[in-house]
Amino acid sequence: VKPIARCASFVALVVAAVLVSTAPAFADLIFYPIGPGNTGVSATDPINTIGIGVTLLVAALVALVGWLLLVAVHQGGSDDAESVTGTPGSSLASSDEQDRASR
Amino acid sequence: MIAGAALVDGVVFVVPLAVGLILTLGIEVGVAHLMGYSSSRQHVAVVAVNLITNPFAAWLTYFTVFLFAYSASLGLPKLFQNPWWTIGLAVAVIEITVVIIEWLLLRWALGSDSKRALLVSATMNTASFLAGIALYGLASVLSR
Numbered sequence: 001v002k003p004i005a006r007c008a009s010f011v012a013l014v015v016a017a018v019l020v021s022t023a024p025a026f027a028d029l030i031f032y033p034i035g036p037g038n039t040g041v042s043a044t045d046p047i048n049t050i051g052i053g054v055t056l057l058v059a060a061l062v063a064l065v066g067w068l069l070l071v072a073v074h075q076g077g078s079d080d081a082e083s084v085t086g087t088p089g090s091s092l093a094s095s096d097e098q099d100r101a102s103r
Numbered sequence: 104m105i106a107g108a109a110l111v112d113g114v115v116f117v118v119p120l121a122v123g124l125i126l127t128l129g130i131e132v133g134v135a136h137l138m139g140y141s142s143s144r145q146h147v148a149v150v151a152v153n154l155i156t157n158p159f160a161a162w163l164t165y166f167t168v169f170l171f172a173y174s175a176s177l178g179l180p181k182l183f184q185n186p187w188w189t190i191g192l193a194v195a196v197i198e199i200t201v202v203i204i205e206w207l208l209l210r211w212a213l214g215s216d217s218k219r220a221l222l223v224s225a226t227m228n229t230a231s232f233l234a235g236i237a238l239y240g241l242a243s244v245l246s247r
Binding site for chain 1: 117120124144147148150151152153154155156158159161162165208211212213214
């Protein structure tokens with residue numbers, strides 16, 4: 001039953017996202033400047049170099065935030081330790097303590 | 104005036120990228136959750152890898168569209184002047200690169216099994232890509 005429920009949830013999620021996003025104004029917002037029929041791009045328009053540059057700068061700032069988040073996650077421990085012991089790194093700590101106690 | 108123009112031009116580009124990023128985060132975190140990445144730490148890792156890859160991927164996609172829109176005036180060969188398959192090829196290369204980068208970052212950040220991280224990365228990116236295709240198709244139909 002579980003895989004079917006998961007598949008159904010996934011399909012529901014995608015359908016919901018599609019339904020919510022396809023309000024025409026919202027769709028225009030998402031697909032501008034590609035736009036249906038490339039409406040946002042015309043070879044006669046001047047190249048928007050400032051827009052391209054500003055967007056690249058914003059992309060770099062967002063990526064920096066993502067990288068800092070990822071480093072914080074990395075410092076939190078590993079999945080393998082978590083799955084065996086329930087808390088990251090606790091198996092290592094407890095075995096070290098047992099070693100010391102036995103000596 | 105130049106700063107004002109830059110701000111307007113930037114907003115024109117950044118708003119659709121932000122909306123795309125939010126949609127991508129919703130879909131990919133949901134898919135990752137269904138595939139067993141259910142702890143808050145794993146959710147944060149999925150959000151973080153998307154913050155790193157999505158803006159650059161979207162920017163590269165838009166840049167590719169611009170490149171092909173101006174291909175004739177830039178004097179590119181005729182091969183590059185048929186936007187649909189050339190843009191499709193560029194998007195495929197960008198998507199595959201994103202899958203590989205997110206796989207390596209998830210494996211590193213979570214210290215999880217390599218195959219599992221690859222499966223999660225490939226599945227969540229396929230889901231968001233297909234959702235994007237579906238949205239584009241529906242938007243095209245609605246705009247007629």
